Amino acid sequence: MTVIYFVRHAHSHYSADEYNRPLSSKGFEDRDRVTRLFENKNIHTIYSSPYKRAVQTVEGIAQEHKLQIKTMDSFKERILSNGNILDFDAAIHQVWSHPNFAFDGGESNETAKERAITSLQKIILAHPNDNIVIGTHGNIMVLMMQYFDAQCDYSFWKKLSMPDVYQLTFQHFVLSDVRRIWEE
Template sequence: MTVIYFVRHAHSHYTADEYNRPLSDNGFKDRDRVTKLFENKMIHVIYSSTYKRAIQTVEGIAQEHHLQVNIVDTFKERTLSNKKIMDFDDAIRQLWSHPNFAFEGGESNETAMERAITTLQKIVLAHPNDNIVIGTHGNIMVLMMQYFDIQYDYSFWKKLSIPDVYQLTFQNFVLVDVQRIWKE
């Protein structure tokens, strides 16, 4: 069995610079709580989105386990649009309601899911019987989960916390179990 721990990044204050947006003070406190969650778990490898807030959220786990964080661009958050989005929640609702719809310059659910799942499959198959941490983001995380089970949808995404941690257990590339392990 391969175990994937999806770690949704901790809190950060919004800036237009998606790549370099750091964790907030509260985000760093939660990062320490996330690290503590993994102190007694065997972790073999850590991957993260290219976004600073995702990397910072899993850095403590990497330090605790003497591992490097492998940066993977395909785990970054989905691109909504290259234009300013006035109502974020409405935009996300539209994207989840119409999986092949995309705003100008953005990614549809189908496109974002495909990019992330291709990488996830390679990682799961390359690490049989390993425990893997992946620092990622809410939308892309739920899209990857939805690939295996349609119950992971917009409503599920709306209930996520920041941060959040889910444990997914795979046999080959077949999902056999999902558990939320983050305690708010």
């Protein structure tokens, strides 16, 4: 069995600089709680989106387990558009309602899912019987989960907290169990 722990990043204040946006004060407090959640778990490797808020959220886990964080572009958040979105909620609802629709310069759900799943499958193949932490973002995390379970949809995404942690257990590429292990 391969166990994947998806860690959605903790709170950060919005800025247009996706790569360098840090955690907020609350985000750092929650990052410490995320770290404690993994204190007694055997973690073999840690991957993360290259975005600072995702890396910062799993830094404590890496330090606790004396592991390096391997950043992967494929786990960064989906690109919604290359321009300003006036109504974020309406835009997100649109892309979830029409999986092949993309705003100008953005990724459709299907395109973003394919990008992330390709890397996730390589990780599962490379780490049989390992416990792996992946620091990521809400939309792309749920899209990866949806690949294995159609119930992970827009409504599921709307219920996520920041941070949030899900444990997925795989037998090869077959998902055998999903559990939310984050307690707010």
